Amino acid sequence: MPPLEVVLQQALNGLMLGVMYALIAVGFTLFFGVLDVIHFSHGDIFMLGAFAGLTLTALWAALGLTAPALALALTFLGACVITGLIGVAAERLCVKPLARASPLMTLLATLSLGLVIRESVLVFYPRGADPKPFPTPLPAGGFDLGGVFVRWDSLAILGIGFAAMIAVDRLITRTRMGAAIRAVAQDPEAAQMMGVDLDRTVDATFFIGSALAAVAGILSGLYYGEIQFIMGISGGVIGFSAAAIGGLGNVYGAIVGGLLFGVLQTTAAAFIPRGSEFRDVVAFAVVMLFLVFKPTGILGERSVERV
């Protein structure tokens, strides 16, 4: 049993990872809610968000924008808009036309679209194959809290992540568009009869979800200090796992699932010999076991099939 400080340190690290996973998972769960599909290229949208962030950071520097806080804010804003629009384009192109086909079809179409996005970055982004260092404007250093070292940039990442989640919660529970999204998730036909514009709502959902993925992508860049074109594969699978643990279609479930997955990973890394190599094995195995006992997730509704 490692000492308490180590456990707490790992929990903190897990929370950091978890915030990013949660942001991706919320996208998965939102899309599932409105269209009943798994948008598998979402992982690569997350990667695009990171690359959009990197490009914008470089752009601000080239334009001589020196205030780091302003540059960072503009990076987030710009990346969210760009990635959100790309997400909407992906939905229009490849998700919605197939939403009524079998799950296998949409799964494969979005997986392939992910491949296209990934390869496009590899081929068309300058030196796309190399890992890209991600400049961080966040202050270095930190403080000691009862044996646990808390870094300033970690706090910033946690703060931004939770702020994004709260913003989404507000958006969904307090606005007209949010009400439309919830209505469509419950019953698209009834929602349409009540005057909800289905196409616009779906577009908005994909914009929001993809923008959140962009936030996660930039946070990931800030956290690891580098980004890579293949980061979307594991990001997508983990985000999907998190959404499934939480129960597909439930936003809070996705957040809980994401945090859980992050903590699970870091705990596995701390407690198991050579844990850092096998942490994903443990995490995925737990996900599978979990689905045996709770096949529709923590907050997923238990569906009774009507006969």
Place this chain on the structure above:
Amino acid sequence: MLTVWAVELGVFALVVAAILAERPVPLGLTIGAGVAAWAAVRFVPGLRGGLAAAFHGHRRAAWLGGAVVAVALPFALRASPYWTFVATMALLYVTIGQGLNFQIGTAGMINLAGAAFAGLGGYTVGLLTVRLGAPPLLALLAGPLVAVAVGAVLFVPILKTRGHYLALVTIAFGFIFTILMNNLEFTGGPQGIKDIPTLRPFGFAFSTPIRLFGVGLPYHANFYWAALALAGLATLAAWRLHESWLGLALNTLRDDEIAARCSGVHVARQKLVAFSIGNLIIGVGGAFYAVMVGFVSPPDFDFGYSLIMLSVIILGGVDSIPGIVLGACLLIPLPERFRFLHEYRLLLYGVMIVLVLLFRPRGLWPAPTARRGALPRRGALPPFRASPRAAGAGEAGARTVRSPARDAGGHVSLLEIRDLTVRFGGLTAVDGVTLEVGEGEAVGLIGPNGSGKTTLFNAVTGLYAWSGDVRFAGASLAGLEPHAICRRGIARTFQASRLCLDLSVFDNVLIGMRATGGASAWTALLRRRRFLADVHAALDEARRLLVLFNPALPARGFERAAALPQIDRRRVEICRALAARPRLLLLDEPSAGMSPEETAELMRDLQVVREADPRLAVVIIEHDMFVIESVSQRVTAFNYGRKIAEGPFKTVAATPEVREAYLGREAGV
């Protein structure tokens, strides 16, 4: 016959030329010839039909010619070991594709870890031969079995989850496999296992170049022929299994699991069988890959390859056995041909799959509906087993568990329900209902919507959990699953039609017979004559049933069920229930959604059925009082989950509670 061979030779020449042509002029000529051939088939009227007829008429010659051409390919490619290797890879993908398609296409079980199962086969070969010194041939046999064994362990989460959650389980498994192979020491980590010894059957090493008919061939040709044999076997096995009763059961549970369960299909067992057969075939492909290339490493079996395997299926056509062959033979060699596009290869690949899915979602060679339409009738063999369906209608024989209780009036009680209660959370949908149905009796159930009639059916057929006592022919039904209840002799229809619309009419009726028998998968694989006799006996039985309802139906037997009008769909559904040779038939609102004329027709049909088998008991839920009056001898009325009246129609209809339940309380009363 000559036409067939000429066409096959032409295609062969075109393929070889397309592979080998390098300089602009021959390449241009090849492309021109290909386009011309395509345009001719597409636009010359009658050519396509003529060719199809030629191939249909000379089936054996076509197969023979195709086999000769496939065997001859290494001779044509002798100058290029590389292309022989690529052709071999395509054949391995045919094998793997057939296995994966059996899971995904036939049984509807999404498996996104195809590469991991192939890897299990490959790594087993590597470990056994290199680490333990086992002979490669033995390892080649062991590899697929390991894939099956691991698949069986994984089956627990697979059975519990469905749809997207199932996809996640298999994705997670694939990732676990890759990470483990990368990090475990005994599998060689990222380097994998090198120097896997080659096959040496009868002392002949596969790695030696050979000379045949005076032509020197690279050693790759050995592997090509072995892979060709494997692919041929896998395709034949997949074909026969798809035609078999197992294939039909899998198709049905893929399209409608509840209908399958209520037709006597043991869903969990059939899924496990399908998953294991699939993994066996995939494992064979992976194991063979290991001995062919001589090493295995984690990147050979990662998620990307699972996607390529899946793409083979999608491109060729889901659940289409010839489609898989076509898909693999296009998808694997094509990118190699365009190596000057190497950088963009995967990109184009992804774009192509998206385009296929958007514009040709059923694949290049869509699965045919009439899987049994082409089965030859060989001789006049009698049914290979005196199946219950061949015997008289009422003689359920072996299924009579215990002699039913006979009361004083000679009335034989078949279904006895006592104090049946069904609860959903706080809602009591059926509340202490007692009901008895005798042999040959027709009982009507009436009551307003939500009064618990359908819930009663669902409880009796094992779909919902219940408390109380339900006995059928003297034996309790407690704890039985729907398929077991169907096999005891209770068949049903559904309020909202649960036909498998993409399957043929005959297939929909045949699945009902699965409850009482049908040749095993082994018979379908190995004993062709017996299997054909069995299928034709079943088809004749299906025709006999369909004719009872509508003389025109058997002629449309090989069409998709979706092509039928509503009333015929309902008839087919009733035929499916009758095909199970039930002693009790539960009809859930058969007239729902029909015009008065159609309803009247259907009532006549039901009378015919009752006359054909006077011992068959029928319970019918209806809102149409004329139907109830004309069909049933006795009526039970429900409201709020309770029985409120019972007796002859006239008496029940006159009961104040019943009138109130249907029409509401009269004003002023």
